[in-house]
Amino acid sequence: MATAADEVREVFIDGLKNAHALENxxxxxxxxxxxxxxxxxxxxxxxxxxxxxxHTQITRLNQILESLGESPSALKDAALTMSGNMAAIAHGFATDEILKNSLANFAFENFEAATYKALIVMAEEGGFTTAIPLLQQTLQEELAMVAFCDEILPTVIRKYLYRKASGGQASH
Ligand SMILES: [Fe+2]
Structure with a gap:
């Protein structure tokens, strides 16, 4: 029978594998x-x-997975429904490609930040202390990217509108 510790470990490893797929x-x-x-x-x-x-974030995930006896090379990275949908949103060559991609990036980076916040809680609960600083480092990078997506959005929208209104190529 699985103990509580085994359960946490299983959920944590699952979460790490999902994060690995997400980063790819x-x-x-x-x-x-x-x-x-x-x-x-x-x-x-x-x-x-x-x-x-x-790339560095993927290396960190590999490092944590290896420390838990999991082989990162065996990961299949099956497309997650969430990220799969995001990728579909961010298809190129639409006339408003930059707008679609900016919204998709905003959502995607927030999803990544939430993923790492969750992994940190799991690592804390399971006592996987060496993983915590690695996950925190990645979380900070994702949050910085979230801030960028947030701050740049008005500039991108205005630039798109301006270029479109002046007959220029605005889509990308
Ligand atoms: Fe990211």
Missing amino acids: QALALMDRQIEHLAHYAEVAERLRAHRGET
Whole structure:
């Protein structure tokens, strides 16, 4: 019979695997945008920086999973319903692509932040103390990205409206 500690461990490992899949989804989502952004340099630049951070975040997850005896290379990263939907929202080549992507990024980064907040609580409850600083580091990066998505939104919207009104290419 599973003890309470086993249960926490199982939920924690599950959560780590989901976060791993989520981060890989994030990479795909950002890549699609970075390649295609022409007129929103500040967004492209921030996405490029966060892409680098995301790689480090995946390394941290791998490190934690390994410390729990899980092999990260065996992870299948089955697309999560949530992130799958997000990726679908953020499809390129729509006439208002930058708007759709900005909203999707905002939602996605908040979802990631919530994921790490939850993982930290699980790590605390399960006594996985070495994992906590790693998860906190990632949470800070996600929260910084949330703040960026929040702060840049009015600028992006205004720029889109202005470019569209002046007959310029506004979509990306
Ligand atoms: Fe992120």
